[in-house]
Amino acid sequence: MERMLDGYHRFRAGQWADRRRQFERLADAGQSPRAMIVSCADSRVDPGMIFDAGPGEILVVRNVANLVPPYAPDSAYHGTSAALEFGVRVLKVRDLMVMGHGLCGGVRAMLEGAPPEASDFIAPWIGIADRAKRRALACDDGADRQLCCEQEVIKLSLDNLLGFPWIAERVAEGSLRLHGAHFDIRTGRLSVLGADGEFTAVAAG
Numbered sequence: 001m002e003r004m005l006d007g008y009h010r011f012r013a014g015q016w017a018d019r020r021r022q023f024e025r026l027a028d029a030g031q032s033p034r035a036m037i038v039s040c041a042d043s044r045v046d047p048g049m050i051f052d053a054g055p056g057e058i059l060v061v062r063n064v065a066n067l068v069p070p071y072a073p074d075s076a077y078h079g080t081s082a083a084l085e086f087g088v089r090v091l092k093v094r095d096l097m098v099m100g101h102g103l104c105g106g107v108r109a110m111l112e113g114a115p116p117e118a119s120d121f122i123a124p125w126i127g128i129a130d131r132a133k134r135r136a137l138a139c140d141d142g143a144d145r146q147l148c149c150e151q152e153v154i155k156l157s158l159d160n161l162l163g164f165p166w167i168a169e170r171v172a173e174g175s176l177r178l179h180g181a182h183f184d185i186r187t188g189r190l191s192v193l194g195a196d197g198e199f200t201a202v203a204a205g
């Protein structure tokens with residue numbers, strides 16, 4: 001906790017002081033981010049840092065393994081779906097990205113099984129991606145199965161996004177674009193999913 005409060009003091013002296021007017025404007029006018037990202041909860045993957053975004057720029061929802069669950073408007077608790085509804089229907093973001101990452105523990109749990117002490121929620125949650133897991137297990141022998149599964153999870157989440165009728169409608173009318181991306185923690189490189197189904201590294205600026 002002390003380390004967090006030390007960081008808070010640095011924030012107050014640095015970022016807050018530098019961006020005070022921006023925060024005040026956002027407080028008065030409300031937020032209107034143009035982009036939304038579904039990302040992993042992993043502490044090494046921070047969308048705001050990776051895209052150098054300031055306050056109010058990107059709506060982020062993070063969960064284990066950046067999974068989008070199937071559209072299921074029932075009485076269960078749907079945190080990710082609730083965030084999607086807010087971003088797409090209320091804030092009307094224009095770009096919606098699913099960003100996976102290298103060395104993802106959630107994806108490793110898909111391939112190797114969830115830790116036994118994490119069976120209450122993680123096991124059924126990552127079961128959302130069973131189809132991605134099966135595809136990854138069918139990867140070429142020489143392929144990196146973990147990376148393959150991370151990429152398949154991104155594609156599966158994008159497919160599930162289109163199962164939300166109000167997302168599919170906005171994509172069809174051209175007012176919302178979906179994107180897939182993968183961040184490599186070790187190299188800091190971002191790859192984006194192309195129309196050909198392949199991930200290609202973004203040229204370094």
Ligand SMILES: [Zn+2]
Pocket residue numbers: 040041042064065066101103104105106107
């Ligand atoms: Zn992860």
